[in-house]
Structures are given as structure tokens and as C-alpha cells.
Amino acid sequence: MYSFKNDYAEGCHPKILERLVQTNLTQEHGYGEDSFTLQAKKLLREQTNLPQAEIYFLSGGTQTNLLVISSILLNHQAVISAQTGHIYANETGAIEATGHKVIPVQTTTGKLTAAAIEQTIKQFSLRPHVVEPKVVYISNSTETGSIYTKSELEELSVCCRDHGMYLFMDGARLGHALTAENNDLTLADVASLVDVFYIGATKNGALLGEAVVFSNATLAEYFDYNLKQKGALLAKGRLIGIQFMELFTDSLYFTLAAHANSMAYRLKEAIGNKGYSFAGDSTTNQLFPILPLKLISVLQRDFDFYIWQEVDEELAVVRLITSWATTQEAVNQFVAVLNAFDSI
Amino acid sequence: MYSFKNDYAEGCHPKILERLVQTNLTQEHGYGEDSFTLQAKKLLREQTNLPQAEIYFLSGGTQTNLLVISSILLNHQAVISAQTGHIYANETGAIEATGHKVIPVQTTTGKLTAAAIEQTIKQFSLRPHVVEPKVVYISNSTETGSIYTKSELEELSVCCRDHGMYLFMDGARLGHALTAENNDLTLADVASLVDVFYIGATKNGALLGEAVVFSNATLAEYFDYNLKQKGALLAKGRLIGIQFMELFTDSLYFTLAAHANSMAYRLKEAIGNKGYSFAGDSTTNQLFPILPLKLISVLQRDFDFYIWQEVDEELAVVRLITSWATTQEAVNQFVAVLNAFDSI
Amino acid sequence: MYSFKNDYAEGCHPKILERLVQTNLTQEHGYGEDSFTLQAKKLLREQTNLPQAEIYFLSGGTQTNLLVISSILLNHQAVISAQTGHIYANETGAIEATGHKVIPVQTTTGKLTAAAIEQTIKQFSLRPHVVEPKVVYISNSTETGSIYTKSELEELSVCCRDHGMYLFMDGARLGHALTAENNDLTLADVASLVDVFYIGATKNGALLGEAVVFSNATLAEYFDYNLKQKGALLAKGRLIGIQFMELFTDSLYFTLAAHANSMAYRLKEAIGNKGYSFAGDSTTNQLFPILPLKLISVLQRDFDFYIWQEVDEELAVVRLITSWATTQEAVNQFVAVLNAFDSI
Amino acid sequence: MYSFKNDYAEGCHPKILERLVQTNLTQEHGYGEDSFTLQAKKLLREQTNLPQAEIYFLSGGTQTNLLVISSILLNHQAVISAQTGHIYANETGAIEATGHKVIPVQTTTGKLTAAAIEQTIKQFSLRPHVVEPKVVYISNSTETGSIYTKSELEELSVCCRDHGMYLFMDGARLGHALTAENNDLTLADVASLVDVFYIGATKNGALLGEAVVFSNATLAEYFDYNLKQKGALLAKGRLIGIQFMELFTDSLYFTLAAHANSMAYRLKEAIGNKGYSFAGDSTTNQLFPILPLKLISVLQRDFDFYIWQEVDEELAVVRLITSWATTQEAVNQFVAVLNAFDSI
CATH class of the missing domain: 3.90.1150.10 (Aspartate Aminotransferase, domain 1)
Structure with missing residues (x-):
């Protein structure tokens, strides 16, 4: 019986295990201050072309989504998502559990457009009786396998900037998007067009791990506190650091x-x-x-x-x-x- | 430079890595439904002498504390902790962030007593102007290295039962407690005397992992939902399952x-x-x-x-x-x- | 300039002011333990034909909605509402701010049906990756002025009971519904068909005040604590008690x-x-x-x-x-x- | 039987009822946009000597405390209170229910000092493992009837400013403090020394009502949204506006x-x-x-x-x-x- 059910049925790429074995008994600082994590952040800052980016490593997609969104939003603010978006459809109300409404937008493609965002903003204008849409959540690749083109992402980026909103890309399957045959985005493009995104590794070769990259570093001012408060700060941060170190060496x-x-x-x-x-x-x-x-x-x-x-x-x-x-x-x-x- | 700063400076016991390597490319179900996790649960049910226990695997202590406590308490209920308790002193308000007060109790030993609990209950009696204490949180070993004796734990257990409260033991360092020279508790004793506890492995040989054991299985009725909602459900649950499988084979x-x-x-x-x-x-x-x-x-x-x-x-x-x-x-x-x- | 903007442009019915003046200097217990509040509860228990109902008085619709729903739901549970429902469309994410998803259902009438509820339940079945729908929220009259007939409400009542769900009626304009020309429901009918509802007076003659009636009294077990915790317990509960006393005397x-x-x-x-x-x-x-x-x-x-x-x-x-x-x-x-x- | 149990046993000062009767059928805007509320704000801005203050009217002390604190704090931040402070001792965990820790400080007087605040800041310095103290909560008069002198309040004000913290005064009984025989503070002094405070009327002549004054107006940027979201925005804001209009006319x-x-x-x-x-x-x-x-x-x-x-x-x-x-x-x-x- 062979499974095509998901992309997390196996362990991890063998190079990662090799490196875990190799480094196993080295003493390292805890809580993500280890040398592997620092090295992984260095690689990601280079490859995103964002020397000032704030980067954190987390354990999974739902955890990352809820942490990024809840650490960015104020009490009265909300996030816009395609109705098919993972935060709306598949995360057990994780965002709402942090106190924030997810505003669903109907799409046929799984992708949001500037027009849809602007219409949503209009619908939520009767201050203070409605929430303030503040984050736009997109997935790339989307939950239906589609991807954003460079011009589509640019359009969203401009729209968000114009409206004082933050653009957040769920990259649980970012690798698959950026290597799709019809893709015209680079990792650096993504990094320059969004405020924050993550690079998912759980579904692409790691045991666990998502790298959150705050292109807009001011949004990360208190992210460390939030990480700890929500139980997402691993004592042995090295576990994820090593994996990203391997994955972002030689474009693995x-x-x-x-x-x-x-x-x-x-x-x-x-x-x-x-x-x-x-x-x-x-x-x-x-x-x-x-x-x-x-x-x-x-x-x-x-x-x-x-x-x-x-x-x-x-x-x-x-x-x-x-x-x-x-x-x-x-x-x-x-x-x-x-x-x-x-x-x- | 050798570090005595903490007990999570190294990776994991080599046997765990060996098993990870061995099983790496086996396809398994996601989200903790894999065969390793099922096997680890079987071992723990046997060794705790609790065939009906509900068991879940989590990534770290703060995550486990906040999930167990917030999934057990109703809105208006609170948890009692020693002032030195990890949830009160060292977790960035993680419990409060889920909406619940942590009631601190001064101790000289890091340990709670029935007398202290009863006094606290009296102080919180002016319904509805005060919270209802409902969970008693203890750590074994405590944050200051002390341990509970069997009679002390029995006393707490009776006290909680008498007052309709739940007894929850943070076992981030349970192994160290149960192998201390002055210990007279067995794993099965602990399991029979508390409502829920966890067996910490992050600080005792694993890369990451805490096993939550609900002796009182009714408290776990919706724990799966809570796990997912708080971002604690790993896609590759096998990673923790394998570790507990190894750690609870041959008493490792x-x-x-x-x-x-x-x-x-x-x-x-x-x-x-x-x-x-x-x-x-x-x-x-x-x-x-x-x-x-x-x-x-x-x-x-x-x-x-x-x-x-x-x-x-x-x-x-x-x-x-x-x-x-x-x-x-x-x-x-x-x-x-x-x-x-x-x-x- | 005469306003048809809303039904809260004036103060209150003169009889209420008369009674406030009359009783002003009587000393009464605080926090809703006053004699007027007790008398108002008695009247409501009689007129709803629910001698065992638990009744509480609150200050406004949003406060009532968020308190009822958040006190009934567990962490992972959600409420179903018409997309036009006040809790979905007009309350600044108040329900989500308590941690719960509001699941919107498209309607043309502002009214929910058993069929729509059953379809929603099916959509939310992939435990634990989705929330559990547990409360059905309806408004009568609805936000678009329509009303539920007795048979429609019976159908919803049966559907909720069959699925272990709670039926909650927002009665901010219940008076207008029950006196509509095409209405065939009595107050006692409503009381017998829902688990909890409220009788809105802010929009029907009072200065402020909504009476929450828990037909299903077990749902109110800890409502007093929740009231206080959310800042909804008035020191001078008499203010609302007196108003309901007047409004439910002689069918005012x-x-x-x-x-x-x-x-x-x-x-x-x-x-x-x-x-x-x-x-x-x-x-x-x-x-x-x-x-x-x-x-x-x-x-x-x-x-x-x-x-x-x-x-x-x-x-x-x-x-x-x-x-x-x-x-x-x-x-x-x-x-x-x-x-x-x-x-x- | 005469009651000395509390200061909310009677209704309100007769002048308030007179004015309610007089203005009862005037049509006014809802949600605090009525002419009485605007007039009351004008009076308070004059009498606090704060022409730019943002002012809101709420229904009670717990509601006000939880709204002010939760609207000011970020997720990881906490509030310092005397152990006798109302938010710590008597509000059913209302602050914690909004996600924030209340850090208790032992006092013999019910009053906080700069020294106590500085010691607390030191205790909470191990970022990110502890919360960040950000608001200092004081009551004047305190829960034990004592009051702050001008020099004591100045000291706290300087301390908070030096540490980038906000000073918030619970004035549920501010009138009693400012008219105490040993008081040397004016209303304008209070307004100039704190970031935000409230003037309690529920316990001093009103049916209900607390006026929150944001001396530091930037803290109020989104308070309107928070008010609505927490169910504290009264449809007939006139009810509280009229009362403050009367109470702040002729120093009533x-x-x-x-x-x-x-x-x-x-x-x-x-x-x-x-x-x-x-x-x-x-x-x-x-x-x-x-x-x-x-x-x-x-x-x-x-x-x-x-x-x-x-x-x-x-x-x-x-x-x-x-x-x-x-x-x-x-x-x-x-x-x-x-x-x-x-x-x-």
C-alpha cells in the first residue's frame, strides 16, 4: 500500500539525519540561541536578500499562523483569508481562539485579489461596529495547488501598502510554489513583496519546522515573548536550526x-x-x-x-x-x- | 568550556537517533496516528498501570502546561501553584494568556500542601467576585530540585478529591524525581494519585517531547481539538512517538x-x-x-x-x-x- | 428633524421613570439581589411558563450575545449564525474575541433552517482539524425584520436536540416579533423551544436592559461568575430589575x-x-x-x-x-x- | 434595618432623575454621540484641564478596568497591582480573562511605591521567559480607604515615565479621595500625573457610570472598537452622559x-x-x-x-x-x- 495522502508520511531527508547524528553531543545554548540556528538564519537572510530580516523557527503551520497573526493584530483587528485558506478551513478556529475574526472571501482559484480586498475593506467600514481588517493572509502554493504570479503578488503588495495592511504569506508549501513550472517568483521576490512569510519544511523534507521571516522587522519586535507565551519556543532549538541549515545548503x-x-x-x-x-x-x-x-x-x-x-x-x-x-x-x-x- | 546551565544542551540519546534513521522512510499516518506513537502509548499504559489512560505527546513544558490547564478549566476557574511553580514564574504568562488566573502560594520548599490549598479555597469563596480554584498544579521534581513523597502526594490527592479539584503534575523532570535517592513513588503511584500528569523527555534524553497522561480520562474528552487549535499537533507525530518508544523500552x-x-x-x-x-x-x-x-x-x-x-x-x-x-x-x-x- | 434611524433614540417609557423616582432612596442589595430584580424574575418565570428558568439581566445586546455564547461553549466549539446575524455582521468580532469561531450561513431571509444546520455540521466533521458547531444562533425578529413561525422554530429545536446542539435566540427585538401580524409564537412557546434566549428591552422601552432566560437551566450553572468576569454585573442591578418589573406588568x-x-x-x-x-x-x-x-x-x-x-x-x-x-x-x-x- | 454594607444601596441623586425625566423624549443619537454625552465630555475636559483628553463613559468598575488594561497592553505585557487591588482580589480574574497577568505586590497600606515597582521590574527581566510589566494599576481611594498624596503620585508618575510604563488610576471612589481631609490632590493634578484614570460615579450618586479619561490620548486610539467588542457600548449612551453632566455641574x-x-x-x-x-x-x-x-x-x-x-x-x-x-x-x-x- 503506497500513500499519496499527504506530504508528511515519511521522516526527513537523510542529510538531515546525518547532521543530527554528527552534532548530537555538542553542547549548545537552548531556546534557539544555538550555533546551528544562527547559521540557518544567516543562510536565510542571504538567500532572501534581507540582511535585516527577523527570523524565527517554529514547529508547524497552525502554530506559525496563529503566532504571526495574533502577534501582529490588535484586539479589534481581523485577518482576510480566502474561504479555502488553511486558517479559515482547517485549523480548528486557531485564529479565532486568539481573539481575532477571520474574514472569508469567496474565490474560484484559492487566491485573493486586490479587488476582493478592497471590497472587503468597504464592507467593514462602520467603525466601531465592525472589525478592522489589518492582515491579508495568502497561501503559496494555495490549498488547491495553485500559485501566485509575480504580478499578482505585486498587486496585493501595493494594495496592502496603500491601505496600511500587512501582507502575510503562508508558505507551508512555498518550495513547491517556487519550483512550479509556471512560477516566476524568486524567494527574494517573495521576501520583498510581503511583510512576513514562512518557509515550510515539515512538508518538504524536514521532521518538523517552519521558518518565519519578517521582512518588515518592526512587526517582530515582541515575537520572542509571544513564542514563549504560546508554548512554541523549543528548548532544543537546534533541532530545527540544523534542518534549515541543511535544507538551505546547496539548494536542497x-x-x-x-x-x-x-x-x-x-x-x-x-x-x-x-x-x-x-x-x-x-x-x-x-x-x-x-x-x-x-x-x-x-x-x-x-x-x-x-x-x-x-x-x-x-x-x-x-x-x-x-x-x-x-x-x-x-x-x-x-x-x-x-x-x-x-x-x- | 563545559556547561552545567541546563539539561537540554545536547541532542538526544543515541538509541533514539538510531531508531529515527532506521524508520526514516517508512510511510506512516500523520498527526500522531502512526504506529510508533501507538506503540509508545501502549508501553506507557502498561508502565503506568492505566489501561484506560488517554495519552498525548507534546513538544515542550510550557505548551503542555497551557494546553492541559486551559482544556480542563472553565472560563471562571483558576489554577493554584507554588509561587516558584514554572507556570507562575517562568512561562511569560502563558496560562493567563489562555484566560485563567494562576493563584500563587508562598512555600519554602517549592511544594504545595493540603493545608495551603484549603486556605486558598477559603480566600476564594466570595462567589462570583472571585475565581473558582479548580486545578492544583505541582511539579515533581520541583523547580528547586525537591521531590514529593508518597504520603505528601496522597494527602494532596485526597484534598483535591474532597474539594472537587483536579490534581495536575508537571513532570518535566519526573524521571529525576522518581529516581532520586529519597524517592518512594513509582510511576504507577503517580498515575493513580493525580488526574493528569506528564512525563518530560525534553530534559531527559529526547530531542523534544512530553507525554501527557490523563489518568482521569474524561478530562481528555476534547484534548485532540485543543491540541490542534493551539498549534501543538505535529504533522509528523512519529518524531515524538519514536522517542518515547525508545525511552520506555528497557527503562532507558x-x-x-x-x-x-x-x-x-x-x-x-x-x-x-x-x-x-x-x-x-x-x-x-x-x-x-x-x-x-x-x-x-x-x-x-x-x-x-x-x-x-x-x-x-x-x-x-x-x-x-x-x-x-x-x-x-x-x-x-x-x-x-x-x-x-x-x-x- | 425626526429620526427613523433606530429604536433607541428616546429615553424610556414614562412609567419606568416614575417607578425609578418612587423607589429611588430605598436601600437595596447590590449586584442583582435587590427586591425589584427578584420580582422581575418572578414575573418572567410566570410569563414564560418556566418556573425553573435561570434569569439574568444584562445591559445590551452585544454584551448578552458574547456572554451567553462564551459561557456555553468549550474552547474548540463554535456557533452557527446567518451571515446577516448580528453576531457575525455587527459586533466587532465580539464572539471571536472570546475565542470562538462564528460560522456564517448564507440565507435570503435572515433565517436559519434545519437543512442549513445539517449541511454545516457535515462540513465541520474532520475532527480535530475543524471546530465543533455547538450553538445555533438565531435572531427573532431578524436583522432584516423577518420573524420565525412556530413550525420553523420547532424544526430548529428538533434539529438542535437531535445533534446535541444548543439553540440560542437573540431577542433584541423579541417584542416586535411576538406582536407581528403574521406571528404565531407565544413567549412561552419560545421559552419551551430554545435552550436560552433573551428579551430585549433597550429597543423596546427601557433605558437599557436585556433579560437572559435559560430555559435549559443547567447551561447557567456558572453564568454569575461569567457575568462578573466580563464586567457585566451592575452594582445597582435594581436599575434593570425595575424596568423589567414595569415592562412585564400589564403587558406593557x-x-x-x-x-x-x-x-x-x-x-x-x-x-x-x-x-x-x-x-x-x-x-x-x-x-x-x-x-x-x-x-x-x-x-x-x-x-x-x-x-x-x-x-x-x-x-x-x-x-x-x-x-x-x-x-x-x-x-x-x-x-x-x-x-x-x-x-x- | 439600615445598611452600611456598600455605597450603592440607593438609586441616584434626585437631580439626575429630574434631568432624566426632563429630557426623556428628546431624540438623540445612539452610542454615546448624544448631546448630553458631548456636554459631559466638555465639562470633564475643562475640569481636568485637559482639552485634548479622550473620554469615554462605561457602566462599572470591573468593565472599565478590564477594558482600559486590555486595550493598552500587548499580548506579552502585564499589569502591576497591590495585592489588595480590586483587579487582583475582587474581579473574578477579569484581567487574566483578557489574557494578561496581574502581578501582585504586597503592601501594608494598599498603595504602591516607586521602589516596589522597580523591584518588580527587576524580577521580570529574563526576557522572553517572563511577562513585561507595562501598566501600573493604583486605586485612589484604595480598597482599604487610604489615599495617595500629591508627592506619592508624582513619584509614581516619574517612575512610570522613566520605565516606559503607563500609570492607570482606578477612581471608582475618586471623589472620596479628592475630598478626604488629608488630600492635597486636585482633579487636574490627577489628570496631569497619570496616563489614564476614571472618575467613578456608580459609588457616588449615579445609577451607573464611570468616566474614563485618557490624559495620554494616544492610548485611546482604538478604544471605541474595544468598547464595542467587549459589549460595553450602550445604545442609549445618554443615560450615562446625563448623569455626568449633572454631577459635574456645580461640583455636585x-x-x-x-x-x-x-x-x-x-x-x-x-x-x-x-x-x-x-x-x-x-x-x-x-x-x-x-x-x-x-x-x-x-x-x-x-x-x-x-x-x-x-x-x-x-x-x-x-x-x-x-x-x-x-x-x-x-x-x-x-x-x-x-x-x-x-x-x-
Whole structure:
């Protein structure tokens, strides 16, 4: 049984384990003051072209989202998100639990636009009877696998600046976005266009770890306190520091993401060749093909994946995810089963 | 420079790394549903003699404290803690940030007593103008290195039951408590006397990880939701599961803690032999000797440790911590410098 | 200039002031333990036919909504509301500020249905990654002036019971609902069909005051603590007690609401007679006529009201509200201006 | 039975009721935009000598404390209070419920000093493991009836400014403080020495109402949003505006407080003349005499008051409170019973 359920089914890239073994008994300072963490921050400041950025390492996406957003917002302020955004749809009300409304915006693409933000601002104008939208939350790649182009991100960046809002990018799958075939953004572009973003490694080769980069360093003034207060400050910060040190040496992070995408593209091509269509327009490592229920049954004998949504009595959307660890063999096998399926 | 600053200066016990390497590419379910986590829970249920316990794995002490307490308390309820308790003194208001008052109780030993709890209940009786004390928080070992005896814990347990309160033990250093020379509690005793406790591994051989054991399983009814909502649910739960699997195989956890204690005892004996006294009566891996400032200066050339509190112009309390990784050599060196010191 | 902007432009019904004057120097217990409050509770228990109900008096709608909802929900639970619901649209994120998500449901009528609730429950089923919907919030009359029929409320009541959810009715304008021409609910019906509701008086004759009635008294177990903790417990509870005592003597509350409705009906009839249509189907004291901008300009010379929404270059929705204090003369004048308007 | 239990046993000063009656049917804007509220703000700006102050009217002390503090503090910040401070001792954890720690300071007088604040700052210096003390909360008069002198308040003001902290005065009984026989502060002095304070009227002649004055107007930037979000914005703000308009016309507020104090002084003198001592050194309307239990029993036949604390088998501290409404006759009667008591 091979799993295409998610991109966190395996451990981590072997280089990371090697380095953990190598450095294991070195004594280091606690709480992220260790030499590995400092080195990882140095690498990220260089590769984002942001020498002044404030950088912190966290354990997972929900933790990062709630910490960044709750540390930036004042009591009466809110965050705008696509209705499909992870903070709105999949995090057990984590943002609301910190006291802030998430304002959902309907989209067909999973992506926000300046027009949608401006309309939302208008809807929330009857001060003080409504919240003040202050952060715009976007994911890249999005929860449906789509990505932002450079011009789209520039437009959002200008819109946020014009309205005194902060632009925050959830990069749980940033590697997959930046190595997608239709991507025209660099890591430095992202860093220059948003106020704060994170580089997700849990879903791209690490055991755990998200690197929050505050391009707008003033937003990080008290982030250390918030980290500790919310229980996110690891005693052995070295664990995440070492992982980012490895991932951002020799572009390992991007190599891994590109591999995940390329595995997805093979699946996508094979599925398309069989004449099936897709829900959404993913160019990254998440695919949402619409398949016959009979084919799904056949595939389920050998593969694990989510049935995402029932379409009708004959069809359903499934979600297939590839990762840094997805093997060529598994993809070949999947394609073979697919191709062998005769719908008649 | 050798560090006695804390018990999280090194990585983890080598057996853990070996197992991480061995299992690295096995595909597992996410979010703590992996086979390692299930196996670790099985081991803990056996060793606590609590077949029905609900068990969860978290990343650190502050996270665990705030999650357990905030998931148990209703809005108007509060937690009682020694004034030296970690939740009162060292966690950046993490409990208050979840909306709950921590009621401090002055102690000389770092330990709470039934009498102190009953007095606190009386002080908080003017409903609804005061909070309702509902959880009693204790640490074992305490923040000053002391431990609870079986009769002390029984007394607290009865007191809490009588008053409809929950007894919660912070076991960030539970291993050190249960292997202390003057300890008469077993892991199963603890499990039977408290409502919920945790077994800390971050400070005893793991990269990160605390195992929360709900003896009173009804208190855990919605703990999974709370975990996710507060950003504490790791995608790769296997990382902590594997560590507890290793630590609770062949009593590794207790062997490591006993080592830390024995290293502390050598330091304690040597310091005592030189005629220095201690602040507090620690029998675990944290020592608080009162040393001449001149000796401190000499020690600081080779060793790193905290100056805890100034006593007068000539003396200060320092904190020395040993761990599973503390070497015999380092202890010997420390003792040699100590013995070579001539105060005249 | 006469205002139809809201139903809180005047003070209170003169009988209330008379009673305040009469009782002013009587010494009474504080914090809602006064004899007037006790008497008001007695009247409400009789008139709701709920001898065991727990009743509390609060100062306003937002305060009541946030207190009821936050005192009922556990951390991970959420409340379902129509997208037009006051808690979703107009209370500055007050519910979210207590840590809970408000799940919006699109409606055309401002009213929730069992079908909508069941669909929402299905959408929020991926435990623990989503919140647990636990309270259903409805307003009667709704924010658009519509009301629930007895069968609609029964259906919601059954649905909530079947799913272990609590049904909470915001009755900021309950009087107007229960005296609407198409109403078939009694106060006792409401009381028997919901778990908790409130009877709003701020918008129906009082200086301030909402009476929360917990039909399901177990939900009120700790409401007193919550009241105090959120700053809602008035030292001189008599102020609200006296008002409810007066309003629920000789049905004054319903007489006042019926007056407000009848004033609205005259406006509605006159507007309809002129051939204008309405946004929404209000049968209570809020009207949303769609009027020519030119007529609006003419009306604005003598009357104050909100322009609710622009429709196109010639038309806009306005909101007209009548109240217990609206005079026949003001309504006649408005109708006269309306009738004198010649659209050509 | 006459009550000396508190200063909110009666309604309000008759002038207020007269004005409520007089203005009752005038149409006014809602939410504190009415003409009475604007006029009351004008009076307060003049009498505090703070033309730029931001002023808001709230309903009670707990509500005001929690709103001011939670709107000023960032997530990781805390408030320092005397252990006897109302926010620490008597408000059901209201501040903690907004997410902030209250740091208690032991005092013998109920008053904070610069020295105590500086010591607290030192104790909370291990960033980020501890909260950042940011607001100093004082009450004037204090919960034990004592008052701050001008030099004491100046010292606190300088200390707070030096440390970048905000000074907040709870003035629930400010009138009684400023009219105490040993007072040397004016309202304008208070206004110039603190960042924010409130003028309590609930306990000095109003039905309800506290006026928050932000001397440091920048702290009020988003207070309107916070007011609404916490359910403290009254639809009919006129109710409190009218009361402050009356109380700050012809110094009624101070006349009423001076009356309360003078009634207390008569009691104090009579009790002292009988040879009884007092717990604490009150010069305002709260007295804490230490009386024989037998005398207490006799007094309880005719008077209602709190037994504050048992001293030993023969003595207890009681609390006697006078108010704007306390009658000469009641005081005379109390003194008569007292004088008639023969302890043998």
C-alpha cells in the first residue's frame, strides 16, 4: 500500500539525519540561541536578500499562523483569508481562539485579489461596529495547488501598502510554489513583496519546522515573548536550526520541492491522457483529479489517498499528494493501474 | 568550556537517533496516528498501570502546561501553584494568556500542601467576585530540585478529591524525581494519585517531547481539538512517538535520569565537603549551592552555569544542572577546580 | 428633524421613570439581589411558563450575545449564525474575541433552517482539524425584520436536540416579533423551544436592559461568575430589575412593541401604495424600502434614516425603524412628504 | 434595618432623575454621540484641564478596568497591582480573562511605591521567559480607604515615565479621595500625573457610570472598537452622559463625596472615642474598625454591614461604608447603639 495522502508520511531527508547524528553531543545554548540556528538564519537572510530580516523557527503551520497573526493584530483587528485558506478551513478556529475574526472571501482559484480586498475593506467600514481588517493572509502554493504570479503578488503588495495592511504569506508549501513550472517568483521576490512569510519544511523534507521571516522587522519586535507565551519556543532549538541549515545548503530545499512537483506532473499527465479532468488548476504537488468511482475503487487496492468530494453517483474528486520522498516506482505503478483501467 | 546551565544542551540519546534513521522512510499516518506513537502509548499504559489512560505527546513544558490547564478549566476557574511553580514564574504568562488566573502560594520548599490549598479555597469563596480554584498544579521534581513523597502526594490527592479539584503534575523532570535517592513513588503511584500528569523527555534524553497522561480520562474528552487549535499537533507525530518508544523500552528513561542524579550527587558531595551550604534541599539534578564570588569567578573560566541570586557582597547562589549526557570527566574536572580553590 | 434611524433614540417609557423616582432612596442589595430584580424574575418565570428558568439581566445586546455564547461553549466549539446575524455582521468580532469561531450561513431571509444546520455540521466533521458547531444562533425578529413561525422554530429545536446542539435566540427585538401580524409564537412557546434566549428591552422601552432566560437551566450553572468576569454585573442591578418589573406588568412590553409595529405598518402601506418595493419581507418595526434617490433627498430634509445600500444610479435601499416612542404625527408627516413626491 | 454594607444601596441623586425625566423624549443619537454625552465630555475636559483628553463613559468598575488594561497592553505585557487591588482580589480574574497577568505586590497600606515597582521590574527581566510589566494599576481611594498624596503620585508618575510604563488610576471612589481631609490632590493634578484614570460615579450618586479619561490620548486610539467588542457600548449612551453632566455641574460630584466622608468621620470619631482601633488608616468613606463580637451582634440588630475578617475569639474587623445617601439620622442611631454598648 503506497500513500499519496499527504506530504508528511515519511521522516526527513537523510542529510538531515546525518547532521543530527554528527552534532548530537555538542553542547549548545537552548531556546534557539544555538550555533546551528544562527547559521540557518544567516543562510536565510542571504538567500532572501534581507540582511535585516527577523527570523524565527517554529514547529508547524497552525502554530506559525496563529503566532504571526495574533502577534501582529490588535484586539479589534481581523485577518482576510480566502474561504479555502488553511486558517479559515482547517485549523480548528486557531485564529479565532486568539481573539481575532477571520474574514472569508469567496474565490474560484484559492487566491485573493486586490479587488476582493478592497471590497472587503468597504464592507467593514462602520467603525466601531465592525472589525478592522489589518492582515491579508495568502497561501503559496494555495490549498488547491495553485500559485501566485509575480504580478499578482505585486498587486496585493501595493494594495496592502496603500491601505496600511500587512501582507502575510503562508508558505507551508512555498518550495513547491517556487519550483512550479509556471512560477516566476524568486524567494527574494517573495521576501520583498510581503511583510512576513514562512518557509515550510515539515512538508518538504524536514521532521518538523517552519521558518518565519519578517521582512518588515518592526512587526517582530515582541515575537520572542509571544513564542514563549504560546508554548512554541523549543528548548532544543537546534533541532530545527540544523534542518534549515541543511535544507538551505546547496539548494536542497528547492531540489526536494522540484522533485515533488515533477512526480505530480507525471501523475497529472497520465490522468489527463486518460481524459479525466481536474478540480482546480494545480501546478504543484497537490492534484485534484475527478475520477470514476470504479477507478477509485481499483486504485484504493494499492494506494492510499483522500476522496475529497463526491461529484455525482459516478464521479468523485480525489486528492493526490506527492512529496520529496515520493518514488518514481510508486508513480509508475499508479500510472500503470490507471492505464489498465477500462471504464467499460 | 563545559556547561552545567541546563539539561537540554545536547541532542538526544543515541538509541533514539538510531531508531529515527532506521524508520526514516517508512510511510506512516500523520498527526500522531502512526504506529510508533501507538506503540509508545501502549508501553506507557502498561508502565503506568492505566489501561484506560488517554495519552498525548507534546513538544515542550510550557505548551503542555497551557494546553492541559486551559482544556480542563472553565472560563471562571483558576489554577493554584507554588509561587516558584514554572507556570507562575517562568512561562511569560502563558496560562493567563489562555484566560485563567494562576493563584500563587508562598512555600519554602517549592511544594504545595493540603493545608495551603484549603486556605486558598477559603480566600476564594466570595462567589462570583472571585475565581473558582479548580486545578492544583505541582511539579515533581520541583523547580528547586525537591521531590514529593508518597504520603505528601496522597494527602494532596485526597484534598483535591474532597474539594472537587483536579490534581495536575508537571513532570518535566519526573524521571529525576522518581529516581532520586529519597524517592518512594513509582510511576504507577503517580498515575493513580493525580488526574493528569506528564512525563518530560525534553530534559531527559529526547530531542523534544512530553507525554501527557490523563489518568482521569474524561478530562481528555476534547484534548485532540485543543491540541490542534493551539498549534501543538505535529504533522509528523512519529518524531515524538519514536522517542518515547525508545525511552520506555528497557527503562532507558529511568536509567538516564538516574545518571543525571548520580552526577549531581557527586557535585553535591564535593561542594558539601568543602563546607558550602545550599539554597533549598534538592535531591535531584538541580543544585543551588551558595558559593563565594571568588570561587564562582574561578569556576566560570571552565564552566558555564547560572548565577541564580546574589546573597551578599561575598556570596551568591548558583544553579548547577546535570543531565543524562553529563560526563564523569566534566564532573571530575569541576570537583578538581572546586577542591583546588583556596578561599584565603 | 425626526429620526427613523433606530429604536433607541428616546429615553424610556414614562412609567419606568416614575417607578425609578418612587423607589429611588430605598436601600437595596447590590449586584442583582435587590427586591425589584427578584420580582422581575418572578414575573418572567410566570410569563414564560418556566418556573425553573435561570434569569439574568444584562445591559445590551452585544454584551448578552458574547456572554451567553462564551459561557456555553468549550474552547474548540463554535456557533452557527446567518451571515446577516448580528453576531457575525455587527459586533466587532465580539464572539471571536472570546475565542470562538462564528460560522456564517448564507440565507435570503435572515433565517436559519434545519437543512442549513445539517449541511454545516457535515462540513465541520474532520475532527480535530475543524471546530465543533455547538450553538445555533438565531435572531427573532431578524436583522432584516423577518420573524420565525412556530413550525420553523420547532424544526430548529428538533434539529438542535437531535445533534446535541444548543439553540440560542437573540431577542433584541423579541417584542416586535411576538406582536407581528403574521406571528404565531407565544413567549412561552419560545421559552419551551430554545435552550436560552433573551428579551430585549433597550429597543423596546427601557433605558437599557436585556433579560437572559435559560430555559435549559443547567447551561447557567456558572453564568454569575461569567457575568462578573466580563464586567457585566451592575452594582445597582435594581436599575434593570425595575424596568423589567414595569415592562412585564400589564403587558406593557408587548403593548409598546405592537405600537412600534403598527407605526411601521402605516409606513409600509403608504410606501407600497406609491408602488415602491422592499428589500426583504419585514413584518416588524424595521423596513427596507427601495426608493428613488430623488425621493430620499426630499425625505432627508425632514427625516433622519440610514441609506442602507445603493441599488443603482436611481435607487437605494433605506432603513426605516419605528419604536415604542414613534408618534402618529411623525408617521403622518412622513407619509405626507412621500405622497407629495412626484417622481416625474 | 439600615445598611452600611456598600455605597450603592440607593438609586441616584434626585437631580439626575429630574434631568432624566426632563429630557426623556428628546431624540438623540445612539452610542454615546448624544448631546448630553458631548456636554459631559466638555465639562470633564475643562475640569481636568485637559482639552485634548479622550473620554469615554462605561457602566462599572470591573468593565472599565478590564477594558482600559486590555486595550493598552500587548499580548506579552502585564499589569502591576497591590495585592489588595480590586483587579487582583475582587474581579473574578477579569484581567487574566483578557489574557494578561496581574502581578501582585504586597503592601501594608494598599498603595504602591516607586521602589516596589522597580523591584518588580527587576524580577521580570529574563526576557522572553517572563511577562513585561507595562501598566501600573493604583486605586485612589484604595480598597482599604487610604489615599495617595500629591508627592506619592508624582513619584509614581516619574517612575512610570522613566520605565516606559503607563500609570492607570482606578477612581471608582475618586471623589472620596479628592475630598478626604488629608488630600492635597486636585482633579487636574490627577489628570496631569497619570496616563489614564476614571472618575467613578456608580459609588457616588449615579445609577451607573464611570468616566474614563485618557490624559495620554494616544492610548485611546482604538478604544471605541474595544468598547464595542467587549459589549460595553450602550445604545442609549445618554443615560450615562446625563448623569455626568449633572454631577459635574456645580461640583455636585464633590459635594456628594464630601458628604459621604463626613458621615464616615463621625462614625470614625465615635468608634475611636470608645477606644476601638482600626485595621488600616482610612480617611475616606470606608472604615475597618476592630470591634468586639458582642458589640457586632448588638449592632447587627439594626444595621447591615460586612464582617471583614475574624481577628480572634473576641474581635473581628468589620467594614462600614457611607455614601452620598447616608443620612445623619442613621449615623446618629449607629453611634447611639455603639455608645450604649457596655462591654462588661
